[in-house]
Amino acid sequence: MSSLSRLRLTMAVPTLLLSLQLVGAVNLESSVKADGSMSRAAHMKRQHHIHRPHVKYHSLPLSWGGSHATPSILAEIDEATRDEQDNASKSARATTTLPPVRQDGKFPVINEWACALMCAGHAKDGCCSYKDNAQRVGDENDGDNFEDDTGLCEFQEGYAFVDSKEADEWASAACFAGYETSKCAEWRRGRCNGLGKTETASMGLPIWELVWEDNFDHLTCVPDSAGVLRPNPHYWTAEVGYKRGKELSWYQPQNAECKDGRLIITARREQTKPGAQCELSNYNPGASDPVLNDASCSICGPPNFTYGAPCDLLQNDDSGAPVCDCSGGAEYTSASLLTRNKVEISYGMVEMRAKIDTRPGAWTSLWSVGDVDGVPWPKNGQIDILDAFQGMMKASVVHAGESGLPSEAIQHAAARTTTPEWEQVYHTWTMEWDKDFVSMRVDRQEVMRLELSVANPERTTWPNPFTNDKKFFLILNLAVGGSSGGDPSVSDFPVKFEVDYIKYFQKKSRTDR
Template identity: 30%
Template sequence: MIKHKLFFLIFSLGTATVAQAQFDPTSAGYKLVWQEEFENSGQVNPEFWSFEKGFKRNNELQWYQEPNATVKDGKLIITGKREQLNNPNFDPDSKDWKRNRKFAEYTSSSINTRGKYEFQYGIMEVRAKIDTSMGMWPAIWTLGISKPWPSNGEIDVMEYYRVKGEATILANAAWADEGQYNAKWDNAKIPFTDYLKKDPDWPNKFHLWRMEWTEQSIKIYLDDELLNEVDLARTINPDGFNPFHQPHYILLNLAIGGNNGGDPSKTIFPKEYVVDYVRVYQK
């Protein structure tokens, strides 16, 4: 059963009180076709989600493991911890960063629906609260089911990390460029200070990220504000394949440090990335 959702925001404007309607996908002819409400307490539902394990990408500091993702009080909680973990793949002579680290200094979780739920076109909504401390790199994203990255296509509905040292909210899409592992990007980068100026308490609140995906475009919204619109006539790989004309699966993760997260060494842990729900609507 869907949790009650408030479709009207009440705020003061001078002496008047104004009701502002939030976008409702069902009012635009969409039907709810998949939902994860995180209703059951304990472990993440294995019928919906799989886990990444170990070191994965971007020189990130965290070791991904299952215990850091739990469900409590109707919410998914991904916890980033500062704790030392032996790297079972350690090789001091390796040039691979995933192998030449003797220890992981942090742990977290990354979950995905690959092979369990995939969709092509529609609206995806994720209500979440992110921790914006130094070193945190939470994300809501999708990947295409066929071809290796970036030929499979990546949609970053939400990323929060440091761009040239400045805290930033991002909404992106990536596809293949010439050369192996080279990507073309359509980025939107909004300084996080823009949100703090509007609401100093922003990090302590839940916010709604929405992706509207059609054959023609991908639009990414945050609290009904359009952040980025990607023209899918442009997103063609060198081999002619359009990775956004195939099904994608959903990923939720909290990375720490790495290429973009910032230095977490002075940050107080544990940290929590909390997701209230994930919903997919289609016409």
């Protein structure tokens, strides 16, 4: 077996053990259809649209790429390693100045353990190399002189094989990306020599500042008139009515409850008035508003699910409910919450710990949409942090194509399969959004990374919606049916989407190397 094969096998094995129930990543870019049967479109108000594109996924290949790297940075450390770490820390504290970084990217370190810590700071899959007892090079003025007891450390991003030709001088370890850092372990003789560019291993770690959080407990949730705790209205607005993508669920506030420190969104199969039609309610039209009646409201419910006038007109009682009230004949109810005009995000990190259910008919989502007045979808941009349905979950980024039309929107996405057993426990979804990229992670494993330059005007002819001056709001919902959810008639109800917390961080600075 070649050195390259051995390294790849070593990198893949721990991933296999942790990924038996979460496999099959695939990245793609595709045109997104926007006709009534293929898109999820919402109208928050008459001029503002939110779309949820639908992409048909075929069989997902099993892939052991960088996104499947072992996530843990809390691996057990034996006593000998702890002693070594303590000695390295004491030595580092005793050093008042660090040796200079050489121009070739190698960085002087005191020992192998310190080298691994510096390589881990890159928070990327790669390969870390350490050379013990660096030799003096050049004259005393060329900046390349090091003490004999100082080693050299370097990092290569991506896969690299260990070149045994330099086994006498170098040792190398594979690095697996984790949560704002990496784990570099399994040292072997030889030097990393692969496709990645060699970099200094002295990169600092990001320092995150908590900007906003909701733990859905008694400190944030607010009791309603019946004493039931509901999501904080200072953070969340509950949608009312049929929304987006021909979903079968009638959204209403009472399907979202705070209980035992969790937000529980419950989708129910219920029909309060079987056969009931949509009814006009609380509507006093102005001079420019259309004249409506019960018959004209019929297009707002099944089987038509028309979005736009008159179905986006709201009742005049500040309830947020549409004037065409179709709740009586709704077969399914659920809840959808959004933070528009209350909590908005941009560059930073969003993290959610939750438990999902993707049985047929259930469509669980945490997503964000650009809140730019007068800019329609997809020009305003969209980031799907969690989009789970029919035994799979995906992450995606959507922006306008050259025409700017919804029918030609571009979606970059990655998906993984789930199992009923995997869905029985809580998992953590993370979206990191920087000026250059957006990264989606599940349980600290990167599912998708996208360079945001793909949405630059040179390619799309439209302003990039993912720049720091653009604000996005969050949407948290459990849909039933629709263009992706599947057939709910074959599933048992109720279905629950349980959220432990949602947090938003911004990058304050970085640590010193």
